[in-house]
Amino acid sequence: MNMFYNKEGIGDTLIITLSSTERDDKAVERNGNVARIYSKETNKTIGYNVFDFTTIDQIETAGVVDGNEELISSINTVIKENGFTDELTFDASPKFVVGFVEEMEKHPNADKLNICQVNVGEEKLQIVCGAPNVGEGQKVVVAKVGAVMPSGMIIKDASLRGVESTGMICSARELDLPDAPQEKGILVLPDDYEIGSEFKAY
Template sequence: MQINAFYNREGIGDVLMVLLREGDRHHQVVERKDDVAIVKSTTGKVNGYNVFNASNYFDVSDWHGPVELTAELIETLGVILRKQNIEAELSGVDFTPKFVVGYVKEAEKHPDADKLSICQVETDQGMVQIVCGAPNVAACQKVVVAKPGAVMPSGLIIRPSKLRGESSHGMICSARELNLPDAPQEKGILVLDDEYEVGKAFEIGR
């Protein structure tokens, strides 16, 4: 289960925003129960929750933007929701790191797009297919993979998608996309040194 959480005290106040699925912001309804707002689509499907006065329930001292999900955070969130008689299915949450070192095993040109490559990439969760538009992507590279559910420094949430008919499960990242210091401005993915271990978490800038 993919869940994303965000906290920006300076921007929106002491509110933990929990996103279960992306919905049209102009076609949502909000139901408030004490410190919890339930955000629903107009069809009644729950898109997420806003927990107000979040610092009363969580240690928010290190929260600035995207919040790392932990079993403790999900358990506390479940307790808060149950106290308001809100039924929520929060099991099966993926706690694995969202930015990891990957290895490009194969890279072939997309049959319907000259600037795209279809890559088979080894990650901490096995082999995945990623469609990449970088001009320098090639087989036998160690790279940084943003997995589905990752939140980029720009705020973009990575989701499984299809590009020109080919499925893509993640993104191979450039240094600039990762907000790394002294990132080059020209197009191209970040190619890592051999010392990096495939499947290990990669720390990014925010």
């Protein structure tokens, strides 16, 4: 789940994204101050727009909103008061973690892409990676789905040339690390990093 708020840019509306779908598969239903965005094909909720948000809570900064239990509880109350049944959950787990590339194979439909099976502690993620230096046995930084990159890009589930990819293996430059090399390539971590632990840039 990602949340975005910019009163000056888009008005007093909190935008909540739960998942993604093709643009032409989206539909909207609105009750009162809440609009539900959903997939026409599956009826799965993709996100919500909550209008007149300052009547619910105050957000002082513009951009990506860091959630907390109190804010999510307030949003759930408003969603239910306006006739919807979804309940949002607060996820405090780290979004940048240390991963271990257990397996790698060439992408069947793209010469420069590899399909990696990456152990991130409690689960294994399939991540399609185009870095020239990625390889089995490496410890790497993984941006999980929902992570917000320093550039502002939000990591989402994706399909790359027909292969599902969950998360991203990061380069030092993508992480905005000081003195990051400019050439293409992921950041390979030393062996003493613990698989599944949170990666902190500073």
